[in-house]
Amino acid sequence: MATQLGVSHGLATLLLLLICLSSAAVAAAGRPVARQRLDVRTHLKRLNKPALKTIKSPDGDIIDCVHISHQLAFDHPFLQNHTIQMRPSFHPEGVYDESKVAKPDSNKQQKITQLWHVNGKCPENTIPIRRTSKDDILRASSLKRFGKKKHRTIPHPMSADPDLINESGHQHAIAYVEGDKYYGAKATINVWDPKIQQPNEFSLSQLWILGGSFGEDLNSIEAGWQVSPDLYGDNNTRLFTYWTSDAYQATGCYNLLCSGFIQINSEIAMGASIFPISGYGGSQYDISILVWKDPKEGNWWMQFGNDYVLGYWPSFLFSYLADSASMIEWGGEVVNSEPDGQHTSTQMGSGHFPEEGFGKASYFRNIQVVDESNNLRSPKGVGTFTEQSNCYDVQNGNNGDWGSYFYYGGPGKSPNCQ
Numbered sequence: 001m002a003t004q005l006g007v008s009h010g011l012a013t014l015l016l017l018l019i020c021l022s023s024a025a026v027a028a029a030g031r032p033v034a035r036q037r038l039d040v041r042t043h044l045k046r047l048n049k050p051a052l053k054t055i056k057s058p059d060g061d062i063i064d065c066v067h068i069s070h071q072l073a074f075d076h077p078f079l080q081n082h083t084i085q086m087r088p089s090f091h092p093e094g095v096y097d098e099s100k101v102a103k104p105d106s107n108k109q110q111k112i113t114q115l116w117h118v119n120g121k122c123p124e125n126t127i128p129i130r131r132t133s134k135d136d137i138l139r140a141s142s143l144k145r146f147g148k149k150k151h152r153t154i155p156h157p158m159s160a161d162p163d164l165i166n167e168s169g170h171q172h173a174i175a176y177v178e179g180d181k182y183y184g185a186k187a188t189i190n191v192w193d194p195k196i197q198q199p200n201e202f203s204l205s206q207l208w209i210l211g212g213s214f215g216e217d218l219n220s221i222e223a224g225w226q227v228s229p230d231l232y233g234d235n236n237t238r239l240f241t242y243w244t245s246d247a248y249q250a251t252g253c254y255n256l257l258c259s260g261f262i263q264i265n266s267e268i269a270m271g272a273s274i275f276p277i278s279g280y281g282g283s284q285y286d287i288s289i290l291v292w293k294d295p296k297e298g299n300w301w302m303q304f305g306n307d308y309v310l311g312y313w314p315s316f317l318f319s320y321l322a323d324s325a326s327m328i329e330w331g332g333e334v335v336n337s338e339p340d341g342q343h344t345s346t347q348m349g350s351g352h353f354p355e356e357g358f359g360k361a362s363y364f365r366n367i368q369v370v371d372e373s374n375n376l377r378s379p380k381g382v383g384t385f386t387e388q389s390n391c392y393d394v395q396n397g398n399n400g401d402w403g404s405y406f407y408y409g410g411p412g413k414s415p416n417c418q
């Protein structure tokens, strides 16, 4: 059992790339129960690093403050001698402000933040990590799939194969650009708590930074908010990231659930609940996400809001994205498992159609891309795509305040969507 870390002793290169798949993680299905229990325990031990401080969040989460150099990323053999980059060498919004990384700052507390903050903060030189529970793992279809998306969930507008889309059960309402080299993307998204009909469904709103064809080697970096009962055990709206370099097969995961993303920020926990949430006809709360490629080191950085540089995905994780992205997408995705043979009532965005507009529909505003000169600019030639506009729709626009924006979402099942 303990040999799953044998990869770090220099097995085949292929294995090195599959660090997320410890031998403990391979094919739990069909094994004797006692063995599976041991596998789960071993996997939990790998994921949950010893904490210097632990904070209990009102939503039931346990946040472990783990020393920055003890995070899971450094179990990766390619990162054994890695020197952590404590700041990006380049920021597309101009002069880089040191205070964005980790310094606790009382001025920030008024802004949208994470629920666990009400019960404490992580000390300097630690990062907050949402502790994985045994139940989290047992909800997954297998140990191997825990923390991973199912295959082929990326909308591919240009060659949308209706059969494939409907078969996979994933539905999208997105805006996108392609045909250029992109070095990042930004958006401000308002945050909602869409209802999920079945625990195995989810609803998310995110941006995708895509490289390669839509084949087996698709590279993707993703970030946004999601409601996923399977992944988290509740209906809370949570900040998430995802990455893969092989179309969701062996590499990559949500948040910090495998070696990959290197976090430097002590205030924001991946996978933690976002607070507060927008109300229908009430106050609107939005989050900003910026992902960009550092032209010097090649790493892909992520910033949350104006203040929090979270960390980076090292360039070596990727093939196409080691150079640049070929497509950017922004928007919503839900799983439609067609319970009872009918369309799911799982909501996307606010659960209301774009027509309802501000205060009622979900939006992405000031969507931007980082161009070949490393400048943030409004994207040109934005397209929109949805599989079934009678279930979830998207409408884009442009104005002075919001730049390039769109409203998206819908209720799912209705008289017009069965």
Ligand SMILES: *[C@@H]1O[C@H](CO)[C@@H](O)[C@H](O)[C@H]1NC(C)=O
Residues within 6 Å of the ligand: 077, 078, 079, 080, 081
């Ligand atoms: C890390 O450093 C050690 C000692 O210098 C060296 O033997 C090893 O090959 C290095 N590992 C990597 C992945 O560069």
Ligand SMILES: *[C@@H]1O[C@H](CO)[C@@H](O)[C@H](O)[C@H]1NC(C)=O
Residues within 6 Å of the ligand: 162, 163, 165, 166, 387, 388
């Ligand atoms: C998916 O299936 C639905 C219902 O069967 C159908 O109305 C819709 O047109 C299909 N989507 C696409 C993109 O063909």
Ligand SMILES: *[C@@H]1O[C@H](CO)[C@@H](O)[C@H](O)[C@H]1NC(C)=O
Residues within 6 Å of the ligand: 195, 196, 197, 229, 233, 234, 235
């Ligand atoms: C999530 O919401 C659904 C209804 O939308 C409810 O049936 C379910 O019990 C909720 N799950 C949890 C864990 O609260």
